[in-house]
Every structure is written in C-alpha cells, then in structure tokens.
Amino acid sequence: MHSDTREDSTPDFVAMGAALSSELIALRRELHQIPELAFELPRTQARLLAALKGLPLEIHPLDGVSGFWATLRGGRPGPTVLLRADMDALPVTEQSGESFASSNGAMHACGHDLHMSGMVGAVKILSQLREQIAGTVLFMFQPNEETPAGARLMLEQGLLDATGERPVVAWGLHEMPYPAGTVHISQGAQMASNCQFTATFTGSGGHGSAPHAAIDPVPAVLDLGQQLQNLVTREFSVFDPVVCTVTQLRAGEAINVIHDTASLGATVRAVSREATERFARRSVELARAVAAAHRCEVEAGFRVNCPTTINDPRAARIAAATAQELFGAERVVGMEHPVMASEDFSYVLEQVPGAFFFFGALPEGVDPAGAPQLHSPLARYNDAVLGDQAALLAALAFKGASSQRDFEGASSQGGFEGALSQRDED
Template identity: 50%
Template sequence: MTPDFTSEARSLAGDLRELRRELHRNPEVGLDLPETQRRILDALDGLPLEITLGQGLSSIIAVLRGAHPGPTVLLRGDMDALPVIESTGLDFASTNGSMHACGHDLHVSGLVGAAQLLSAHQSELSGTVAFMFQPGEEGLGGAKIMLEEGMFDTIGQKPDVAYAIHVAPGVPGTFVTKPGTIMAGANTLHVTMHGSGGHSSRPEDAVDPVRPILEFGQALQSMVTGSFSVFDPIVAQVTQLEAGKAVNVIPASAKLGASVRTLSHESTRRFPERATRLAESIAAAHGCTAEVVWTEQYPVTVNDGGEADFALRVLADSFGTERAVQVPDPLMGSEDFSFVLEQVPGAFLFFFVTPEGIDPESAATNHSPEVQFDDAHLPDQAAALASLAWERSLRE
C-alpha cells in the first residue's frame, strides 16, 4: 500500500519553511558551503540514513536502505546560491551579498522533507533511495565532481533511476516536464583574431584584427540559421568583445566571447566545427589568423521518455491531472543534473511556486534579484519526490 505522502507532508510544513528561510537568510556560493551543509546535517539527524560527505566540495550523500529488495532511486537537490544582491524586501531576505535567486533553498528543504517522509516508512520500503545534496550547480559542475568522487560506489551501485525537481515562476502548484530534451546544453565560444598592430592613421601598414572579429560576430548568426535545422535550434549570443586600449592604436589582436546553447548532442558536436571553419576563412580574407576555443560546460539535459511519462502519471495521481502537465518545448537554460542523466535514466521536472498576489506571467524569473518563491508549496514538493521514489520502487 502506498503511503499518503501528500497528507503526511503537511505536518512537516513548519519545519521545512523554517529550514528554507534559514538557508535563504544565509546563502553560500560555489562548492564550499559549510554552513549549508551543517544545516542539512542537523535536519537529517536522527533519520536512519547512511551519511557520506564530499571530499572536494560540501556535498552530502544520504542513503536510505529499505527493508525489502528493490531498485535504487536517486533524488537530487542542489544547494548553492548566486552572487546576486537581493532586492525582494522579504523579512528573511539575504543581506550578505549573495542570494538564493534560483530556489535552491527550496530544493534542499524539499529533499530533506522527502528523506523524512520515506524514512518514516523504511520498514515498508523496497530498495534503496539515495538523497543527493549537491553544491556548485551554478556553473561549477558540482554534479560531475560528485560522480568523479565515486557517488555511485558510495550508494553501493549505479542507481536504476534519478529524479530532480526545480522550482520556477508559473501557475502555483503545477509540475511540468517532457520526454526527451528538457534543457539546453551550455557551451562557450572564444575567438581571437591575430593581426599586426600599428598606428590608427596608417592602417595600410598594419593587419587590423578588429574588422574580422566584427565580421565574424555578424556572420555567426547567419551560420546558425543557414547550417542548423529550425527544429533543432541554437542560441548563439555574443556577450564579450575586447580589442585595443588606446583609441589611436590598431591592436595586434581582437577577441570575442559567445554563449552557445544547444538542444542536441549532434548540434553540440557540429557547432565548433562550423564556427572554426568560419573564423579561419574570415581571418584569412583579412590577412589574419584565428584562434578558436570551444568549451562544453554542461551537456544537454535529456529525460528518459518512459521515466518522464511515469513521473507525470505519479504526480497526476497524487495532485490531480491539472497539476501535472507535459510541456511541448525545452528551455534554453542549462542544468548540471544532465551529467547524472547521461549515466542514469530519469527525469528532470519543474515545479511552479509563484507566491499569491504576484502575476505568474510577469513574475521575476530565476536569477533575478527580485524573484520570489512561495515556501507554502514545500510539503507538496517533498511529497512529490517521496512519491516518485516510492512508486518507482514498486516497479521492480
């Protein structure tokens, strides 16, 4: 018999809200989050969990082993904040120059709640549930580091399935996901044009690298529209330009930086090939040489089709069909849970938690200093994670 996690989670509402607000007041950025780690450990104290701490980061792996054989399910919550100065005006707002502007304080609190709910039913649980508390999601690849430190060995085996829930602005209480690609891969492109410097009054005696770098920036957009399918879109946004320091000097080099978001592994592979060819041809036409550096930061986040469908069915049963919605399109943001989903089938979901009184259509978005998330939804977030793990444990 499946426990009524939705009802049971209501009794946790006060504690989860208190934990979330304590984390929100004291955000930490990056991989080293000692106070966040301490607060999580305090919240997990007394539960029948095997606790392992990270070596090169403040991660926590908490393993709950059920009384009966079954699959291993991984549930993940990221821990880190952003270097954003908060301007929400909330009475529990951060004042230390950082902010939980992406809702990771709710992710941690929801995962703690799931651990409490499932621990209360350890004697009935089939299989193993691993709770992955992860630092460094915001650009530092904390999930990859945890994998490299042997997270699966700590758990005892590679999980059979993995789930994560991410809060966002939207119609309150709604869970959304989709089969296949759910979020883009994050990549960076840096191009340097090398020429020969000189006096700005005598361009004929120099090899100007500024003109080809500007030409490349424009041509990059034409390359995207002409070389990649509209059904596998790419966002390539030039965000950095650097050349000379003095206005009357033609510099010896000029640089460009771009953020590139891709929605398939094939586009991620092809893009640097095409961009390098384009940069080199433009450079040659201007008598310059081109240096191209391509960095794949986060892979495309790809949901397993069966697990995404399963997750929506479980959440529809728990909360109603109107609150479990399959969306048609992926988001162009990126997520390092993608490293986990490269190795384990699973699903990444969004949970909309815009506070009452704020229009979801015009609400500030994740990473904004004004974004707000309603922690009144934490019991449902915890119950959703617990229900996914429990129902998945019954399938094998």
C-alpha cells in the same frame, strides 16, 4: 500525521508532505538567509545535516568541498533510486523585500533553498516508510550547480556506486515562476546545453590613421560575430534550435591605436547532442575561414560546460503520472518546448535514465508574465509548495524503489496518458 503502514498499501504522500509543511518553510527561510557560493557551503551543509540528524541514513561527505550524499536502505531488497537537490547560491545582492532576505551579498535567486528543503522533506517521509521500501534511496546534496561543476565532481567521487549498485532511475526538479504547485515536464530535451565559444584574432598593430599599414583584427571579430548568426539561421533547423549570443568583445584601450589582438566570446545553447557537436565543429571552422579572409591568425575554441538535459521518455511519463495521481491532471503540464537555460543534472542523466522537471512556485498575486525570473535580485518563491514538492519526490523514490515494473512498464506506452493507463491497469 497520516500514513497507512500496511505493506501492500500506498502511503498518503500528500498528507505526509502537508504535515511537514511548516517545518520545511522554516528550514527554507533559514537557508535563504545564509547563502553560500560554489563549493564552499559550510553553514548550508551544517544546517542540512542538523535537519537530517537522527534519521536512519548513511552520510558520505565529499572530499575537499562542501556537499554530501545520504543513503536510506529500505526494509526489503530492491534497486537504487537517486534524488537530487543543489545547494549553492549566486553572487547577487538581494532586493526581493522578503522579511528573511539575505544580507551577505549572495542570494538564493535560483530557488536552491527550496530544492534543499523539499529534499529534506522527502528524506523524512521516506524514513518513516523505510520498512516498506523495497530498495535503496540515494539522496544527492550537490554543491556548485551554478558554475556548473558540482555534479561532475560527485560522479568522479563515486556517487553512482555509493550503494553497491548503480541507480536504476534518477529524479531532479527545479523551482520556476510558474503557477504554484504545477509540474512541467518534457519527454525529451528539458533544458539546453551550456557551451561557450571563444576566438582571439592576431594581426599586426599600427596607427589608427593608417589601417592599410597594419593588419587590423577588429574587423575580423566583427565579421565573425555576424557569421555566427548566419550559421545559426542557415545551417540549423528551427526544430532543433541553437542559440548563440555574443556576450564579449575585446580589443585595446587606446582609441587611436590598431591593436595586435581582438577577441570574441559567446554563450551557445542547443537542445540536442547532435546540434551541440555540429555547432562546435562549424564555429571553429568558421573562425578559421574568417581569419584567413582578414589575413589574421586565430585561436578558436568551443567548450561544453554541461550537456543538454534529456529526459528518458519512460521516466518522464512516470513522473507525470505520479504527479497526476497526487495532485490531479490540471496541475501537470507536458512541455512543448525545452527551456534554453541549462542544468548540470544532465551529467547524471547521461549515465542513469531519469527525468528532470519544473515545479511552479509563483508567489500569490503575482502575474506570471511580469514575475522576476531566475537569478534576478528581485526573485521571490512561494514556499507553501514545499509539502507537495516533498510528497512528489518521496512518491517517485518510493515507487521506483518498490517496483522496477513502474519504470519499465511505461516504456511501450505513448505519451503521458500511456503511463497513466498502464498504472491504472496494474
């Protein structure tokens, strides 16, 4: 294993990650075979703690649920930097055909097994460099991202005060079916908010043959479904997009009955706080107006499950610059548009400046256009990227902890190239 241990030198993170690659792949495949859900992850947590045993860490388990954070204190004083990996799987029966596929009815169909393994690699690299680190690295091993509820719980239990001072920057990543080893990042919204809208209309039931003698809530539900689409296309700019998809329609069981109630549910995604807040207000107003038009009562509500994942532009530039230094410019992609899926690391980024980025893990020989997507029972990931993934996380934490200037210095520069030119001048 190669690393230059002189105090003022830059470690060879790529070489250090490569030296761990086989170990990390083996760990990932073990974790893949024991997927667990939500907050109950005892086998997963035990395997991770075993992988971290003997390292110079302070481990703090969460109260009442699986999950923990670990603290690595550097050899010199400095700020705290946060790294995050999520631990939970999905209630999906695996059909990937992998030799190490899960057989317990759950599946790491979203790549969290790679996230955990890459984080273990980053911990091991940084532990080797502990005396060179000016500051503290806080490793966030989070349960229940899929609901999502885990990030909020960790924040409530004191994550950001774990080292005695709040982190100056936070980093997280997600595997995606993009070309292996590529890094994809935005300087603003990286992923959309995850919200839900529900409306239950109450009328007056009756016989299906005599609608004039009843107040039928079904037409109100159908009308609202259409009006929500008009709301998206007529009140929101295409440059600040909102997606509203009606996924639930409910009334009664009997086909010849006009039932008293009917309801609608929709998932809503937006890429700005302003659009999320405005859609919340207008959707409820619209439901009330539709109810009045149909002579019904309505209970309507809007809930934000997690906000938009918004990268700090400075942090995004530094992440991109660091990835270019490690892997070359051809492996770094500045995203033109956010992904409309959601991510509860957004709660951390509301309180700590930082960035969330995607790491390509497309298997060899698979066409990106036809690759199974996240959450698919057919999803497969290329774990050969784990050495590089660990290297990038470690480099970000090392540079962020060793020099706040790296984080602050990009603030006045424009674009990813600004961070590169600033770092080159330094």
